[in-house]
Amino acid sequence: MSDAFRTASGGRIDRARRLAFTFDGRALTGFAGDTLASALIANGVHLVGRSFKYHRPRGIMSAGSDEPNALVTVIRDRARQAPNLRATQVEIYEGLTAISQNRWPSLDFDIGGINDRVSPLLPAGFYYKTFMWPRGFWEKVYEPRIRAAAGLGRVPEGPDPDRYLQRNAHCEVLVIGSGPAGLAAALAAAESGGRVILCDEQNEMGGSLIADHTSSIAGKPAAVWVAETLAQLTAMPRVTLLPRTTAFGYYPHNHLGLVERVTDHLATPDPGQPRERLWQVRAKEVVLASGAIERPLTFPDNDRPGIMLADAAHAYVTRYGAIPGGRAVLATANDSGYRAALALHEAGVEIAAVADLRQAPSGDWLDAARRAGLLVETGATVTGTTGRMRLASVSLARVDGEGGVGGTREIGCDLLLMAGGWTPSVHLFSQSLGKLRFDETLQAYVPGAAPQRIRVAGAAAGIYDLGSALDSGFSAGAAAAGGDGKRNFVVVAAAADTGSVLGSLPHDRDPTKVRAFVDFQNDSTAKDLKLAVREGFRSVEHVKRYTTTGMATDQGKTSNMPMLGILSEAQGKTIPEVGFTTFRPPYTPTTFGNFAGTARGEQFDPVRRTPTHAWAVSQGAVFEDVGLWKRARYFPQRGEDMHAAVLRECRAVRAGVGIFDGSTLGKIEVVGPDAAEFMNRMYVNPWTKLGTGRCRYGIMLREDGFVMDDGVVGRLAPDRFHVTTTTGGAAAVLNMMEDYLQTEWPDLRVWLTSATEQWAVIAVQGPAARAVLEPLVEGIDLSAVALPHMALAEGTICGVPTRLFRVSFTGELGFEINVPSDYGQAVWEAVYAAGIPHGITPYGTESMHVLRAEKGFIIVGQETDGTVTPDDAGLTWAVGKAKPDFVGKRSLSRSGMMDANRKQLVGLMSADNVTVLEEGVQIVADPNQPVPMSVLGHVTSSYLSPSLGHPIALALLAGGRARHGETLHVPMPGGRSIAVQVVPPVFYDPEGTRLNG
Amino acid sequence: MVERPARLPALPASVIGADGVTLSPAPDGARFVFRGPEGAAQAADEAWGTPLSRVACRATMAMGRAALWLGPDEWLLLAPGEEPETVAAQLAARLPGIGHALVDVSHRQTALILSGVLAETVLAGGNPLDLDIGAFPVGMCTRTLLGKSEIVLWRTGRETFHIEVWRSFAPYVCEFLREHMREFGG
Amino acid sequence: MLLIPCPYCGERPELEFRYGGQAHIARPENPAALSEEDWAGFLYMRDNEKGVHAERWRHVHGCARFFNVVRDTTTDRILGSYKAGETRPETLR
Structure with missing residues (x-):
């Protein structure tokens, strides 16, 4: 437990709480308050990862969310393995296990490092250029190999066992960032009394x-x-x-996504707590105080472990008491670099040299450095470094006013600080569609005009001076809260400076041999960018994609501005002429769990169950999903498969009686004096003459003339219709009805109410149906005369009020009993009990499909696909031709809709009388024609008919009704084909004597 | 006359409790959707016993009955503990000849009561509205969403919400709320 | 997620709404009188505005009303809304 790389005291760590953790299996310790990065530095560990492309050894470059190099995987258990976390943001806890990435077999000895030595063979656009040839190699060789080598961390093996919650929040002012500007803004906004949310990505504000x-x-x-x-x-x-909360996305109308990391920093999280919480914040006003990110410098070999941003080194020493090196060199383009050098100097780090890129710098910090005895060289630059696993030396050289480089000397050191100036964090401002403006003095993009309610304060607005940052924050916060408060904070702080550098530093090395990294995570270099320009790439968005600069998981936080500087030089354009790339959410990588929230497993979607679901479960039903509903598909007995169960169920319905749950059918109650007129306009059928107590099969079209939905409609009273829809179509039908009613015919006195869930529907179908129901029903005469096919009556069944429909989707004598849902199960059980002497058999949706196909009844969505007219489906008989208008009527007389060669519903029988066709197969006249064949139609439904003992199919076939009797062919994979005969689509009881019984 | 069986509600009668928030089923009874123009609404004011709010998103309550504004021509009428057919017959008798729609939805939906100092916070887990008492005062009601389910949300007290939900969505809504109560010990 | 001003309920989150396409496409009084081309135009031809656009929304998970919204499709800024059947106010052009 050596603390060789710790300061003696100070910092924000709790030295009384020592925490054990491992990195690549090595047992180490840190203190509460450490990040993994600070704890590694305090243990003298600087090699923490390998780069993506060249597998170059990499260390810790930053101290925050901008870190490109130090990506690790944190492992809690098999299922809890979070890859690609920035070590600079991972808080350590007792027992934390972290491993490095992108190396094999180990971080010190990595086979992939060969890429580094062959790097001249891997220029920008390497993938695009190399894997073009031979053509067939892409799919079989290149892509699998590249896939195996690509990617950073590995995904966990099991499903994510953690919980994720979401929270909607509303506030008058959301302040993003809790630095000086953010704190002052929150203070000012809070004084107004409104709701204020202050979030910061760090654990501490x-x-x-x-x-x-x-x-x-x-x-x-x-x-x-x-x-x-x-x-x-x-x-x-x-x-x-909200600490540990990253504002990752800025969406329209001041809607922001924040992710709060609730338990990741805890050794033993409370299982009641979610791992993360997604805050969806609707803010009346936003104050963005997201600070600025320090720029690295672009010089040859600027990526070795031990090369670090100056501000990060300052944070490690002062905040964490972690000493990042023994002998350091500072390369700086501004004053803030000196602050870091002085802090390190005070902590006992030898500052071997300060290379100030400026020719004639001056100011407080420079004076302080000289007073402290630091050796400052002005007009100096870095031309190279050495050291494989850790920085060993730095080459410094003099730069003259014209950019000439000379007088190189090598200085041994294990730490190099880079201070290239500052880049305001305008990501969220840009996401809000705010315009960016290039500030020549700052050499940075700063916020310009804002279309949304957002204000930017402090360093994010390019205001670096502490006092000004506080003042800007306070007035932004006050203004956001609707006030005009100002405060002048009395501050004692060093004056801020605006020095910065963009582009690559001059050097005297062979430009074809050296690599100066711009995007450290994606390994793109200044040379790559210049090559892209030479190869003709103009747009910055194209250069970005070709070289992948700024496309890694850090989204170019540290690389975008240096890239623009290099492109500016290479293209001979100003920075604004070069343009910039689009900022997109998320600001930092965000887990899928956040977006899923509780929508997973059983709660992924609502699972809708009918009132008799529990009974079906008790009978061993197998269910299928129909929309959100669970519907009983079949009721297997004693080891039956679906085929056997369906055969038995269908025969029972035809020979005796079956019971079926139709509760999921959509139901809409259409009520009002103009109800019949409304129905006339919405449906193809005529409704005026439909008597009370009678039903009709209704077809609804879209305005384009194609079938949208169908269902039986019963007239309960002159002004009241009970409309049924398909299970899946209920919401869309009601929406379309409301649309016409509200926007086209607001004068009609008719009102719609969904009644789908008011009624449990129990279908009792088969020759014995009447006998089963008669003893249970009161107030309704079930006889064929009193209640013929397509009639309905109200009364009671089992003491419960019912709307009893005499309808049949099976072709047999049938009833559909509607009872209020809370009575559904009781009535079902009573009907079932009464049916036992008649051999009543529960049947599911699969048998229902077979029974109706035998009768040639269509199912919307199976026989129709949005391009089928009533005539195509053989339903012309239903259309009220005398009606002047209904939705879709005009479309039916468009020329294309009346073409005799349209696909029409037909029946098909396999010529061998044995083969059951596959649904969806294509139909052709000549199976031996060359591919692509001329297709006449396709099979929409196909079953082995239990009633007929042979296969039947329904199909949509070009000019089908004129083809009855023809033999056509269904080509199958492997060159085989099946001969089929075209027949009328009604296979069973075409006269309808059974359902009228 | 066969004796009518008992109602079997969509949700069990169990109460879920946590620190500062409780979820319990509301008593069943009669519910109707009433739709119609102003003239019909005027007649219904009298007939129902509590006036139908003409102010958007507001509920009224009197003598154990409530009327919730759902849309400019649509109200949800609640009569907990009452028998739907009886109430429907009474109401229909007092609204003769005035064009309107009265539809029994007693079994279409069920209701939950979420109450406690954290009720607002738990709802915010799945409802996108501003539930602050200033923005969503006592007496406010509206159709809205909870997670992936539509609900009618009605604030009956400072810390009490009445949630109406379609029958088959009720288990989802119940479980959704329970999941959001877990961090408070639910 | 947009914040949509429902003329009945006030500003509500987009989640509660369903988009209804371009506004002010009235169904012809007498469709039978329309030429095939005109009918096709009614069925299928819509503007694809880059900029200020009048469109229909339905507050489906709210008051259930259809209404009209004027929105700038490039910025998502909503200029205002008005009830179905009303003409587009001069202030929303």
Whole structure:
């Protein structure tokens, strides 16, 4: 437990709480408050990963969400393995297990490292250029190989056992980022009394102030001011503080996605807690105080472990007490680099040299550095580095005013700090469709015009000076809350500087041999970018995709601006002329669990069960999904398969009586003085003359003339219709009816109410149906005279009010009993008991399909596909031709709709009388014609008919009704074909004597 | 006359409790959707016993009955503990000749009561509306969504919500709320 | 997710709504009198505005009303809404 790389004291870690963790199996310790990155640094571990393409050894570059290199997998158990986490954001806990990625067999010895040595063979666009030839190789050789080698971490093997919740939240002001500007904004907004949400991706709030030991605010050390401000905010009931919460997406109308990591930092999470929570925030106003990201420098071999952003090194020393090296060199383009060098110097790190890229810098920090005895070279640059697993030396050289490089010397060191200036984090602003503006002084894009209700404050707006950042935050927060409050924070802090560099640093090396990395995660280099330009790529979006710069999981947080600088040089354009790439959500990688929330397993969708579902379960029914419904498909007995069960069920219905659950049928009650007129307009059928107590099979078209839905409609009273729809069509039919009623015919006095779930529907079908029901029914005469086919009556059954329909979808004598749903199971059980002496047999949807196919009854969505007219389906008899208009009528007389060669519903019988056709197969006249064949139609339904003992099929066939008697062919895979005979679509009891019985 | 069997509701009568929030089934009874123009609504004000709100998204309550505005010509009438056919007959008798639609939905849906200081928070797990008392005051009612299910949400008290849900969606809604009560010990 | 101003219920989240296509496509009084071409135009031809666009929405999980919304399709900014059957207000052009 050596703490060789820890400062003696200080920082935000809890030195009393030592935590054990492992990295690649190595047992290490850290302190509560450490990130995995800070704990590794404190243990002297700098090699933490291998790069994506060249497998180059990589270390920790940053201290935040911008980290491109230090990606790890954190493992809790087999199913809990989170890949590609940034070590700089992973908080350690007792027992944390982390492993490095993209290496085999080990981080120190990685076979994939061969890619690094053959790197001249792997230029930009390598994939596009190399794997083009030979053509057949892509699918069989290249793609599988590339797939095996590609990817970073591995996905966990089991289903995700964690829980994820979502929360909708509303607030007057959402403040993103809790640095100085964000805290001041939250304070100002909260004072208005409105609801304020303050979120920050870090575990601790305070942003840049967390590690600021030199500034003071309102006469207090920065840390004290932060603590007091947070205490003040916490005490306000309308303020919600969300640490460990990343605002990842900005959507229209100030709708933002935030992900809160609730338990990832805990050794033993409470199972009641979700792992993460997705906050969907609707904010009246947003204050974006997301800070700025430090830019790395682009020089040859700038990617070795030990090369780090200066601000990150500062954070490691001051916030975590972790010392990132023994002997350091600073390469800087601005003053803030000095702050890091001085903090390291104070912590005992030898600062071997400061290479300031500027020719004549000046200012407080430079003076302080000189006072501290640091050796500062101005007009200096880095031209290279050495060291394989860890930085060993840096080459510094002088740059003259014209960019000439000379006087190179090598300095031994294990740490190189890069300070290339700052890039405001405008990602979310850009996602909000805000316009970006290039600021020449800052050499950075800053927020411009904002179409949404968003204000940007502090470093995110390019305001780096502490006092100004606080002031800008406060006035943004006050304005967001509808006020005009201002506050001048009394601040003692070093003046901010705006120095920065874009583009690659000058060097005196062979430009064809050196690699200066721009996108560290995707291994794209300055050379790649220049090559892309030479090869003719103009648009920055194209260069980005060709070189993959900015396309890694860090989305180019550190690489985008350097890329623009290099393209600017290579294309001889200004930065604004180069343009920039689009910022898209998410800001950092976000788990799928977040978006799924509780929508998984049983709760993925509502599972709709009918009132008699439990009875069907008790009878061993096999269910099928129909939309969201569970429907009993068949009721197997004693080891029956579906085929045997269906055969038995169908025979029982034809010979005796069957019972079937039709509750899922859609039901709409159409009520009002104009109900019949409305029905006349909505359905193809005539309704005016339909008497009370009578039913009709209704067909509804879309305005384009194609069948949309069908169902039996009963007239309960002159002004009341009980309309049934298909199971899946219920909502769409009601929507379309409401559409016409509300927008086309608002003068009609008729109102619609969904009654689908009001009624349980029990179909009793078969020659014995009447005998079964008669003893149970009161107030209804079931005789064929009093209640003929297509009649309905109201009365009671088993003491329960019923709407009893005499209808048949089987071709047999049949009834459909509608009873209020809470009585459904009781009535079903009574009917079943009464039917036992008659051999009553429950049947499912599969038998229902077979029975109706024997009768040639269509199923919308099976025989129809949105291109079938009533005439195509053989339903012209249903159309009220005398009606002046109905929805879809005009379309039926369009020329294409009357073509005699349209596909029409026919029956098919296999010529061998044995083969059951597959549903969906195509029908041709000549099976020996060359491919592509001329297709005449397709099979829509196909079964072995239990009643007839041979296969039957329904099909849509071009000019089908004129082809009755013809023999056609169904080609099958393997060159075989099946001969079929075209017949009328009604196979069973074409006269309908059975259902009229 | 055969004796009528008991109603078998879509949800068991069990109560789910957590720290600061409780979910329980509401008593069943009679429910109707009433639709019609202003003239019919005026007649219904009298007939139903509590006036039908003409203000959008507001419910009224009197003598154990409630009328919830669902749309400009649509109200949900609730009469817990009453027999649907009896209520329907009474109501129909008092609305003669005025064009309207009265449809019995007593069995179409069921209801849950979510109450407690955390009720708002639990609902926010699946409902996108602003449930702050200022934005969703007592007496407000509306069709809306909870997760993937449509519901009618009615705030009957500072910390009490009445949730109407179609029968087959009730188990989903119940489980959805339970899942969001788990972190509070539910 | 858009925030859509329902003329009856006020601003509500998009989740509660269903899109209803371009507004002000009235069904012809007498479809039979239309030429085949005109009828096809009514059925199928719609504007594809880049910019300000009047469209129908239904507050299906709310008051269930169809109504009209004027929205800028490039920014998703909603200029306003009005009831079905009303003419588009001059202020929403």
